[in-house]
């Protein structure tokens with residue numbers, strides 16, 4: 281390796297596509313090592329711009345913007361999957377180190393390709409079929425090739441539950457989404473779990489403890505997240521093993537967040553993955569020996585991976601914009617929450633709040649999960665994000 285290619289050399293350049301909250305928290309972690317993080321996103325008012333001066337305004341979906349940005353870098357990573365991978369393929373050909381690699385990103389960006397990958401690798405996942413469009417789905421229903429209830433997912437551009445529709449019976453066919461999609465059997469879910477795995481180029485692999493997610497049924501967004509998950513040690517070990525297997529099968533370096541369903545029969549099924557820091561790992565900043573953001577940096581830079589041990593049980597609460605409020609964000613109840621022991625508030629600094637927009641998160645650590653849950657309910661009731 282050339283000395284200037286060492287991440288510890290002052291000229292070394294690590295870049296990330298996306299400057300939202302994940303980019304911001306990556307830049308904060310990079311700051312601990314005084315490592316500059318170069319960020320590409322469309323607006324200097326975005327969260328990451330506050331904490332890194334190396335912010336380039338541009339569109340991560342645009343070939344030229346991504347290519348020009350990448351040309352200046354030694355290593356490039358992402359905080360969002362929906363980026364221009366054609367430019368990444370070109371940069372990779374020209375020798376740039378990119379984690380996750382663009383070929384893997386092409387699979388992960390397309391939920392249909394992801395499911396085919398799990399099928400090919402014999403990774404347990406809910407049974408599925410792929411369709412060209414809504415018409416093809418209706419035809420398959422007429423031919424009884426699909427039975428109710430089922431879950432429809434658009435193949436691309438789904439995010440935070442927006443590309444997912446649960447079709448219970450013939451009366452709800454009006455909820456079918458347009459475009460290429462996959463149809464999945466509806467799983468009888470006991471718990472929704474996630475395991476974040478890190479891999480580096482030296483072949484080291486580590487999993488964070490499994491977390492349990494509780495969703496806001498209206499917004500289809502994670503509302504509470506518990507660590508550790510209330511599962512047996514055998515299931516914990518099985519969940520970590522499965523997540524590591526998925527990361528190894530993808531051959532991904534960096535983080536891979538693996539979302540799992542535990543069904544009512546006790547089976548673990550892979551739902552989907554994200555090759556980057558993930559909402560289900562935010563608690564690690566305050567509750568684990570190494571945060572997911574530092575771990576991602578370690579993994580993409582091929583440093584030794586950090587310990588994933590828990591320092592304390594924790595609950596993470598997503599701070600979602602209050603219903604009925606759109607406009608400049610005002611935070612109510614901050615001081616009351618700050619007075620509670622073990623409460624760590626992380627605000628992303630988004631100027632405008634909207635109903636259910638992710639505006640921040642709070643991690644509550646305590647000596648027991650039950651105590652942390654009590655405090656999390658208080659925080660949820662106290663802290664509100666409204667428009668001013």
Ligand code: ADP
Nearest residue numbers: 406431438439440441442443444464465466467
């Ligand atoms: P997104 O990419 O938008 O997060 P997901 O595929 O994770 O979409 O689905 C969002 C949520 O929908 C899941 O967390 C789960 O609650 C529910 N869901 C998704 N697939 C199924 C399924 N096959 N059976 C039952 N519920 C599902």
